[in-house]
Amino acid sequence: MQLPRPVGREAASRKYDILSALMAFALAQDKHAQRQVLRIMALITTRYNWQRDELTMGQGEIAKLWSVDERTVKREMAKLRALGWMVLKRQGARGRVSVYGLDLGRMMEDTRPVWPHIGQDFIARVAPAESGAGEGASNVVPLRAAPQPAADGTLWAGAQARLHGEDAAVYGAWFHPLTEVGMEEGSLTLAAPTRFHARYVEQHLRERLLAALRAVEPSVRSVSVIA
Known part of the structure; x- marks a missing residue:
């Protein structure tokens, strides 16, 4: 995009x-x-x-x-x-x-989760390829490509792979920077680079995050993000 x-x-x-x-x-x-x-x-x-x-x-x-x-x-x-x-x-x-x-x-990458709140016409202007509006102008600034998750066989790596597959841009902006702190009694703790980042994931992306974790390991009870 x-x-x-x-x-x-x-x-x-x-x-x-x-x-x-x-x-x-x-x-x-x-x-x-x-x-x-x-x-x-x-x-x-x-x-x-x-x-x-x-x-x-x-x-x-x-x-x-x-x-x-x-x-x-x-x-x-x-x-x-x-x-x-x-x-x-x-x-x-x-x-x-x-x-x-x-x-x-x-x-723009970080604000992408709220673009639908503005409307499809907005998405068509800022991301024409995604909206089906055709190719963008040649005078463009490319957004960062979402990095591929590590394939190390851990719970967090498996969840990252699912999140990347669902929406690579959201994964790159919000989930990739998270690091695993530890798992205790079915509750996974992740660390974010800033309090702002942790707060946003907790408030807006927590359910998506928990669903990805449970898809890999059904015994996961909860997830928390700290900074």
Whole structure:
């Protein structure tokens, strides 16, 4: 699947689609995650240079925009980098602010579970090949291919293979980063890279995850995701 790059004659509508995906994603989260997504949307709409993929803004300016202190800015920017949504392109030094880029492909990949909430017309625009709308434009940013699960014979590996077969993109975005912590009395514990990631899987993908585990091992009673 491919994501049209937000440049050219259709740039405005493509930017709108990216912001729509973020908005729908935020509305499906708890209040803490909603605030996190709202903050990056504020940066995108006020200071992000779409053509150059650059966000140049000092911590003091961001603090004013977000109505927080600079310590909060530092902490939240680190969380956004951990999510893979924001990338440090050039470290600030000698009075110059840091320059960030945005991984728009990763953002869209992570918001994909809520695309149907927006509508089939939205899916047709951002993923024409999936909707049957034909080939996309040549000016595109490819989303990351879902990595193949390890075939080591373990319960988690078997469940991963099933999840990959059901939806490779969702698997790559949400299930592949999970690692097995341990199994105790029929309850499997998995670890996510961030609390945001763990919270999303618990709230929106837990039933799918549990079904895949039980398909491999029917004795599994429950699954929990921690960070």
